[in-house]
Amino acid sequence: MITPAYLQKGDTIAIVSTARKNTVDNLKPTINLLKSWGLEVVIGKTIGLEQNQLAGSDEERAADFQTQLDNPSIKAIWCVRGGYGTVRMVDLLDFTKFKASPKWVIGFSDVTVLHNHLNTMGFKSIHGVMPISIPRATKEAVESLRLALFGEKLSYEISSDPMNRLGTASGELVGGNLSILYSLFGSPSAIDCTDKILFIEDLDEYLYHVDRMMMNLKRNGCLESIKGIVVGAMSSMKDNDIPWGKNALEIIQEVTKQYNIPIIYNFPAGHIHDNRTLIMGNTVSIDVTASKSTVIFN
Structure with a gap:
């Protein structure tokens, strides 16, 4: 299996939604956490979008994820929350540039779609706490994510x-x-x-x-x-x-x-x-x- 490059201080991580809608208002604790780790943060266009339960249309969610996949300055993509909807947009994605320069995809629950899809292509990914859960997550859960992202012993x-x-x-x-x-x-x-x-x-x-x-x-x-x-x-x-x-x-x-x-x-x-x-x-x-x-x- 191919291991994406581990993060270093100064790297940028993107927060997007592949499923249920979310606003930027509840992301301050997560943004502060990432900055404390020495990381920069990009908020995807799907944060704040709304189409009934979903964070915009399938095409909008796929386009936002594709932007982060293709941007070489984005070193990891963190899905903001689960719910349902990732399976509706996964087949709209083009992983050509990702395969040439893989990056970490992070999340759990509905993000299992991406974990399994990436596995079939031969790439590792990270199953862990998501941005909206950071305020309620244990210190151990948060620290385990940092260890995984920075390539420390897990x-x-x-x-x-x-x-x-x-x-x-x-x-x-x-x-x-x-x-x-x-x-x-x-x-x-x-x-x-x-x-x-x-x-x-x-x-x-x-x-x-x-x-x-x-x-x-x-x-x-x-x-x-x-x-x-x-x-x-x-x-x-x-x-x-x-x-x-x-x-x-x-x-x-x-x-x-x-x-x-x-x-x-x-x-x-x-x-x-x-x-x-x-x-x-x-x-x-x-x-x-x-x-x-x-x-x-x-």
């Missing part, structure tokens, strides 16, 4: 979860938001799961939907071909009047029980304040023991 050690499946594995980290991941299978942006470490997280889904998506990963061969799983936050899940009978983690546990692979549950990443940064496409080593779990980015 590794995690967390307490063991009773649901974990013990073992060790190494492979390329892929995945992201489970709902988005699920929706991309069968498209040009679908990832190849073979010999990978799969990361999944999700928000605000019905439990039977979680089961449906996990069954899809099982039936399409993804779970059979991976080396390990890192399960992030499964936040604010919903149930029907007649309960499904298992929570989200129990659903994942049931669907994956036949596979002899290490699994980390409740990893601090996803739709939570402590949304630690992950470098998608990077080789990681995971070690799951009875006392702790480690994730090391090689």
Whole structure:
């Protein structure tokens, strides 16, 4: 996988919207943070645009992202928020200049579209906190983003979860938001799961939907071909009047029980304040023991 150039003081990062609308009014904490890191900031034209839920039309969002892709002075593109809409504009993008001079694309949730699409082209990207979340993010989440952007050592050690499946594995980290991941299978942006470490997280889904998506990963061969799983936050899940009978983690546990692979549950990443940064496409080593779990980015 190709690693974009790590940032240096004086570099410029662009903030854009590929999905839900956002105004510039709530970005002051993020701009101050980036300046404290020695970075310059460009606010994309989609910030402030509005078309119902979206930050302007598909063409406007694609044009703003394309501008940042093609501008050699922009060293990273930070998606302001998720929601929905990235999949509507990804096929309008031309990655020719990006391939010649790759840069970091940052975000999570709906930005999983871009993580998966970039992975199919052979480029790493950054799954992490987004600009609108900076005021609520933990210091650890923010610092992990800085480490990733500036190319410093990134590794995690967390307490063991009773649901974990013990073992060790190494492979390329892929995945992201489970709902988005699920929706991309069968498209040009679908990832190849073979010999990978799969990361999944999700928000605000019905439990039977979680089961449906996990069954899809099982039936399409993804779970059979991976080396390990890192399960992030499964936040604010919903149930029907007649309960499904298992929570989200129990659903994942049931669907994956036949596979002899290490699994980390409740990893601090996803739709939570402590949304630690992950470098998608990077080789990681995971070690799951009875006392702790480690994730090391090689």
